[in-house]
Amino acid sequence: MPVADGADPRATPLEVGDVAADFVLPDGERNEIRHSDYTAGRAAVVVFFPWAFSSVCTAELCGVRDRMPELSNDAAATVAISCDAPASLRELTRQQGLPYPVLSDHWPHGQVASAFGVFDPALGAAMRATYVLDADRVVRWRVLNAVPDARDVDDYVRVLGTL
Secondary structure (H helix, E strand, O other): OOOOOOOOOOOOOOOOOOEOOOOEEEEOOOOEEEHHHHHOOOEEEEEEOOOOOOHHHHHHHHHHHHOHHHHOOOOEEEEEEEOOOHHHHHHHHHHHOOOOOEEEOOOOOOHHHHHOOOEEOOOOEEOEEEEEEOOOOEEEEEEEEOOOOOOOHHHHHHHHOOO
């Protein structure tokens, strides 16, 4: 799997079959969202992105927005996570009309991204990574792209269809 340049060589991204830890992070309004409560027994798409308002990240998040009926429904839930501050994510969510939680892993900086093995300390940001988890938080699929390389939302939809 490609990994972002400068990634911490000690970081070990979760693999297919690993169990992801539950987490609590604030959204842009500083409402705390617990992953297990939000997913409530559904599969989950967890989209880590490096920076709010960058062109690739914004395009990816809007691509997820445009596929919401397939990505958040009775069988699945989607969240996006960045190490940006909540205020930045609030504005991004507002400007782009993002209907899913966009969560801040700002403080402690990158703690959840680190737990997934996708925090890049050289960048001070999460890597461009997506995990599809089943209802028990078992990793069923993942993709790690270099920072400039966008992910394909069709892949998320395809994988969810196999669960």
